[in-house]
Amino acid sequence: xxxxxxxxxxxxxxxxxxxxxxxxxxxxxxxxxxxxxxxxxxxxxxxxxxxxxxxxxxxxxxxxxxxxxxxxxxxxxxxxxxxxxxxxxxxxxxxxxxxxxxxxxxxxxxxxxxxxxxxxx
Amino acid sequence: xxxxxxxxxxxxxxxxxxxxxxxxxxxxxxxxxxxxxxxxxxxxxxxxxxxxxxxxxxxxxxxxxxxxxxxxxxxxxxxxxxxxxxxxxxxxxxxxxxxxxxxxxxxxxxxxxxxxxxxxxxxxxxxxxxxxxxxxxxxxxxxxxxxxxxxxxxxxxxxxxxxxxxxxxxxxxxxxxxxxxxxxxxxxxxxxxxxxxxxxxxxxxxxxxxxxxxxxxxxxxxxxxxxxxxxxxxxxxxxxxxxxxxxxxxxxxxxxxxxxxxxxxxxxxxxxxxxxxxxxxxxxxxxxxxxxxxxxxxxxxxxxxxxxxxxxxxxxxxxxxxxxxxxxxxxxxxxxxxxxxxxxxxxxxxxxxxxxxxxxxxxxxxxxxxxxxxxxxxxxxxxxxxxxxxxxxxxxxxxxxxxxxxxxx
Ligand SMILES: Cc1cc2nc3c(=O)[nH]c(=O)nc-3n(C[C@H](O)[C@H](O)[C@H](O)COP(=O)(O)OP(=O)(O)OC[C@H]3O[C@@H](n4cnc5c(N)ncnc54)[C@H](O)[C@@H]3O)c2cc1C
Ligand code: SF4
Numbered sequence: 001x002x003x004x005x006x007x008x009x010x011x012x013x014x015x016x017x018x019x020x021x022x023x024x025x026x027x028x029x030x031x032x033x034x035x036x037x038x039x040x041x042x043x044x045x046x047x048x049x050x051x052x053x054x055x056x057x058x059x060x061x062x063x064x065x066x067x068x069x070x071x072x073x074x075x076x077x078x079x080x081x082x083x084x085x086x087x088x089x090x091x092x093x094x095x096x097x098x099x100x101x102x103x104x105x106x107x108x109x110x111x112x113x114x115x116x117x118x119x120x121x
Numbered sequence: 122x123x124x125x126x127x128x129x130x131x132x133x134x135x136x137x138x139x140x141x142x143x144x145x146x147x148x149x150x151x152x153x154x155x156x157x158x159x160x161x162x163x164x165x166x167x168x169x170x171x172x173x174x175x176x177x178x179x180x181x182x183x184x185x186x187x188x189x190x191x192x193x194x195x196x197x198x199x200x201x202x203x204x205x206x207x208x209x210x211x212x213x214x215x216x217x218x219x220x221x222x223x224x225x226x227x228x229x230x231x232x233x234x235x236x237x238x239x240x241x242x243x244x245x246x247x248x249x250x251x252x253x254x255x256x257x258x259x260x261x262x263x264x265x266x267x268x269x270x271x272x273x274x275x276x277x278x279x280x281x282x283x284x285x286x287x288x289x290x291x292x293x294x295x296x297x298x299x300x301x302x303x304x305x306x307x308x309x310x311x312x313x314x315x316x317x318x319x320x321x322x323x324x325x326x327x328x329x330x331x332x333x334x335x336x337x338x339x340x341x342x343x344x345x346x347x348x349x350x351x352x353x354x355x356x357x358x359x360x361x362x363x364x365x366x367x368x369x370x371x372x373x374x375x376x377x378x379x380x381x382x383x384x385x386x387x388x389x390x391x392x393x394x395x396x397x398x399x400x401x402x403x404x405x406x407x408x409x410x411x412x413x414x415x416x417x418x419x420x421x422x423x424x425x426x427x428x429x430x431x432x433x434x435x436x437x438x439x440x441x442x443x444x445x446x447x448x449x450x451x452x453x454x455x456x457x458x459x460x461x462x463x464x465x466x467x468x469x470x471x472x473x474x475x476x477x478x479x480x481x482x483x484x485x486x487x488x489x490x491x492x493x494x495x496x497x498x499x500x501x502x503x504x505x506x507x508x509x510x511x512x513x514x515x516x517x518x519x520x521x522x523x524x525x526x527x528x529x530x
Contacts, residue, residue, distance in 0.1 A: 007315040009174045010423050014505055029504065048319060051169040051182055052295060053267060063270040065168035067182050074323065081295050095188055113168060114184040 004042060006035040015039045047071035051113070052084045054099055059091030059116040066099055069109040076106055084110060091118040126150030127438055128216060128229035130207050130383070133162020135235035135415025137190040138428035139435040144197045146439045151199050152227070154218055156206040160194070161187030162237055163260070163416075164424060166267045169288055171315070175425035186424055207236070210387035214410055231410045231438040234384055234398070235431055238377045238416040240285075248334055255343035259285035259374035266292060274370030278346055279303040280334045284312040284422065284509075286374020291320035300324075301366050304332040308353050309483050311376065311509055313422055333358065334371065343371055377420045387411060394462040395419040402465045402474035403446060404434035412438050419464050419477070422511055430477075447471050452493075452519050459484070459529030461508065470519045477513050480506040480529055491516045493525045 001018040013031045017039060020026055025043070030036050041047060049071045053063040072080060083103050093099075093116045100110040127143055129136045132155035143151050159165070164172065167183030174180055177189065194201055202220070209217035214232050218225045240258040257265070257273055263285060265271040275298050279286045282305040290300045303321060308330050310317055321328055329348075335358050336347035345367040349358035379397040381389070390407040392399045397418040398406040405412050414431035421427040440446040449469030456463045456478065464477045476491055476499075487506050491499040491514060499516035506512065506529060519525055 005314045005318050007319050010171075010313065010315065010425075010510070012314040012507075012510065048323065049170055049180075050295060051292075053168065053270065055270075061268075063267075065182065065184055065267060067168070067170050077295070095185060113182040114165075114188070 004039060006030060006038055008034050008038045017043065046074045048074055048077060049108075050077055050080065052081065054084060054110070054112075055088040056093060056116050057088055057090045058119055059093065060119050061116050064089065064093045064099075064116045065113045066110050067113050068103070069098075069111050070107065072103075072106040072108050076104060079104055080106065080108075080110075091116050122215070122226045122228055124228050125152045126230045126442060127152070127233065127435075128214075128227060128231075129153045129233045129235060130216075131155060131162065131234070131236040131415070131417065132157075132160030132191075132201055132203070133235060133237050133415060133427070134164060134186065134190065134424040135237075135417070135427045135431035136162070136233070137187075137194055139233050139235060139414065139431040139438075140199050140201075141190070141193050141197065142432040142435040143439055144199055146436065148439050148442070150230075152229075153194070153199065153201040154205045154207055154216075155201060155203045156236075158204050160191050160201055160203060166260070166264045167288070168267050169292070172424050175423065176428055183424070190428075207383055210383055210411070229410075230442040231412065233431065233434055233438055234406075234411060234413040234417055235415040235434075236380060236383070236417045238379045238396075238420055240373075241376045241378055242373065248337055253337065253339040253341055253343045255339070255369055256337065256371045256373065259283065259289050259372050262289055262370075262372050263292070266296070272296060272298065273372070274298065274368070276301065276368045277370040277372055278334070278348075278366050278368045279372045279374060280346075281305060281373055281375035282310040282312050282317075282328060283374035283376055284316055286372060287312045287316040287320040289372055289374070290326050291324060294324045294326065298370075300326050301368060302327045302329055302348075304329050304334060304348055306331070306333045306351060306356055309508055311374075313509055314507065335363065337371065338365075343369060346371055377416065379417050379419065381417065384411070384413065384417075389413075392462070392466055394456070395464065397464075399466045400464065401448065401451075402468045402472075403437035403441075403448070404430070404465070405437060405441070405446070405448065409448070410441055412441075419462065422509065426511065426513075433475075450522060452522055452525055454525045454527065457526040457528035459487070459506075460489075460527050463527050468519055468525065470521070472518050474516050474518075475513055476516055476527055477511055478527055479511055480508050483507050484529065487529050489514045489527065489529055491525060491527050493519050493521075494523045498525065 164183035350362035414434040
């Protein structure tokens with residue numbers, strides 16, 4: 001048996017997983033169905049979202065905060081971070097703007113989570 | 122002097138949610154006063170996701186959570202005066218507000234104080250040694266990186282396992298810095314379990330419980346720290362356990378405390394355990410007409426809960442200005458076995474209420490029980506209670522004057 005902490009919601013349920021003799025996955029302790037889905041993926045292919053910031057050219061602020069639109073495989077975190085570090089955008093940026101589409105073919109977009117106005121001359 | 126209906130102090134997730142709720146209830150004269158030049162509170166610098174799961178049913182970042190609230194404020198035409206710091210609350214709810222325009226005096230029908238909390242800093246924890254550069258509170262390091270694009274350093278040690286420290290451990294690692302370890306004085310982590318998993322475990326950053334920094338090395342800039350194991354009960358460093366960690370950055374995430382200087386000045390009784398006002402089940406302080414909610418009342422792990430609490434405070438403030446809030450009796454609510462603190466600290470006995478509490482220890486299969494003498498007013502079973510996670514339990518109305526005890530059994 002193995003214990004995991006579900007990270008989907010703040011309830012942080014402790015999920016216990018084990019395999020029956022027939023090889024079926026047994027899941028206990030999950031407070032809801034989302035937790036079951038999460039643990040099934042967590043065992044096979046753990047996924048995470050990340051947040052960072054991207055340089056803004058000609059903006060009122062130097063950077064804009066960004067996040068991924070959906071979780072990516074854990075192994076892709078650092079390669080995706082490299083892409084985020086290389087990126088830059090021109091002001092104005094509006095929250096929700098796609099900064100990098102389908103980053104490294106993960107299916108996730110890098111999106112702005114705040115807005116930056118253009119600098120007034 | 123300006124006369125206003127309900128004045129809200131602070132435009133964070135608590136203050137903004139309170140204003141929206143008041144507007145929904147038909148209160149028209151609402152004024153939000155915010156010290157900073159934009160609203161959103163601490164969420165502006167919390168760029169990670171994990172906000173809004175309760176309120177919006179999806180996981181969004183702090184800035185997005187804040188802008189949803191701010192948009193709603195704008196749409197409803199609620200007045201939010203930014204760059205306006207409340208510096209004093211006098212008798213009869215008269216506020217002194219400092220801004221670029223000078224000093225303004227505002228009389229409020231009711232006040233909802235939602236001005237958040239501040240970080241404990243190094244002074245509050247007393248590490249001997251030099252005072253070199255490179256020592257930051259986690260919130261300051263977070264603001265540097267997320268608002269101003271400044272990297273605090275390349276090799277960091279984190280003291281304290283509060284959520285901000287955990288989030289910063291991940292953020293620094295993602296940005297290419299090395300985080301050697303997180304050290305926690307207590308025998309349990311201070312931050313949420315989910316943050317231990319996705320901020321430390323994912324990046325193989327070790328967490329050492331019952332450890333603390335006992336010396337800071339370096340003259341101009343920090344060069345390293347000495348870390349010692351501590352006794353789990355007395356928290357005294359154990360001789361012979363010292364270990365040196367080289368670093369150019371020490372991040373302190375040793376906890377948050379409500380900031381209540383302005384309420385204290387208004388004569389509000391402060392609870393010595395929470396550091397926030399002592400309130401009844403209506404979130405009203407000891408001074409009639411002054412309510413408090415969010416991190417200013419007690420530290421919340423989740424913005425969603427801070428918002429929800431402030432909505433409840435708003436509902437009661439709305440009743441208060443109409444003269445319809447029945448404050449009733451004064452029954453004490455006490456934290457008993459296994460409970461570190463409770464909110465509210467007293468109830469009127471007029472109706473059912475909700476208790477927020479924190480556990481002293483991590484324990485499995487426990488029941489939280491709310492009891493008045495022989496009578497159990499409410500209880501809830503939890504497979505696991507953890508100090509870092511706030512618990513809420515509903516209770517039936519109390520009666521008489523006997524104390525209410527909240528315990529974990
Ligand atoms: C680093 C970090 C990570 C977090 N992570 C999460 C998470 O993943 N998910 C989640 O749900 N929650 C998270 N939280 C918790 C959440 O951010 C807080 O619970 C929430 O912000 C509390 O809201 P508040 O309105 O009470 O306080 P605040 O957000 O602090 O707002 C208080 C406001 O009052 C203003 N103010 C203060 N004094 C005065 C004055 N005298 N006059 C006028 N205005 C004043 C301040 O400028 C501020 O805008 C995190 C918190 C931190 C610090
Ligand atoms: S199992 Fe469901 S309720 Fe429990 S933490 Fe996961 S998402 Fe939340």
